[in-house]
Amino acid sequence: MNDRAEHISKAFDEELRQLDNRLAEMGGMVEAQLAGAVEALRRGNTELAEQVVARDKDIDALDIEIDLFSVRLVALRQPVAADLRTIFAAIRISSDLERIGDMAKNIAKRTMVVSRFPPLATTASIASMARVVQTMIKQVLDAWTARDTEAAADIFARDAEVDQHYASLFRELLTYMMEDPRNIGPCTHLLFVAKNLERVGDHTTNIAEQIDYAVLGTRSAERETHDPTNTLVPEAENR
């Protein structure tokens, strides 16, 4: 694959290509799910939200398929070096994609509740946070296909942006809740939606790390996630 010479066993090359194709397919499904979930939230479209929830099982099925296919490759081909790293990276990426799928599903479920309340201005902020996250996913999937470690490095910078969005949404939602207790219900759900998006960003950086691993064989220690809301205290006395 890529710039490496072909295997003597053409069937093994074909299997590695299949693995990449399945992962690309899964990536595409996850992108669509997240886009659907955010769109449903923005428009209060419960029908679309229901579709997103229903489609999540397809992603789960594909995750299991990739998992079993990879185990089979390891057992039958006994891969080493870059082949081995690629297969393990694929297993981990698949599981990160599956989690992103779960986040999309959770956003869709919360949409069904939030849509019963009058719309809040925060949905626009959430949509702009979602755009950053969606761009990250697209970038990381492209970087994986191209095994491009430089493009993968870019993802880490983007994740800091996501964290900033999340922190500002956190404050915004707190403000709404303090203004009117009737907002607490929908705002709590939106807070979880924002947290889901923030975690999608984290899973995306995990995938970026796997690109480094597959290509270079290096694994960085757990990256520091900068979530300033972990220690944020609502300043109720100022209200």
Place this chain on the structure above:
Amino acid sequence: MDMTPSNLMPKLTARGVNVFYDDAHALKQVDLDIRAHEVTALIGPSGCGKSTFLRCLNRMNDLIEICRVDGDIRLDGEDIYDPAVDLVYLRARIGMVFQKPNPFPKSIYDNVAYGPKIHGLARSRADMDEIVVSSLERAGLWDEVKDRLEAPATGLSGGQQQRLCIARAIAVRPEVILMDEPCSALDPIATARIEALIDELKQNFTIVIVTHSMQQAARVSQRTAFFHLGNLVEVGDTDTVFTRPVDPRTESYISGRIG
């Protein structure tokens, strides 16, 4: 583990080793250290020089008339190509196990006793019995042959014969055991037995093994050296060589690629 300087010194050192068969340059400028109490695997495609290198380590190449060995090979710092070296003594210190089990057409007992006898290692029959029993035990063969020590060795299965050859090699208390594809004629069960044995033997011996099976190299060795076209391309910890090889030629070979 004892980390005194003597343990850190390699058991065998090869520097600038070149081997020629007539005009053919079979091994080119090889520098390699073999660490004590470790298994070092030599891998590479057919004709890469790995067996040639192995045979340099106990001067087996001396037997081939057209073969010329240049360079410096030392066992515990002593030049093994020094003209003063006694070859019989050298090969007692550096034993060898071959691809095909080659027991003598003698009894099981006599196969093991042969080496100690010619090296005068036993002072009495009881001494010899002790050497034979402990060698067979260490080779993991004792339980299978203890009731038929006088039976001909050729009646044993292939895997048993190979363990007998290992018992024969260790009976003369060598320091290093060279193994030239010791499992290539054996089935997977017999292979697994030999591999388990190699792992145990490294406590008492230093082992260098040539193998065509990369999985075997990965399973039994701590260090792996990859040879290609007479060059030592890469040597490193087996873990690293099989997960993150440095040289693209190593990567291609171990992952079964063309090129």
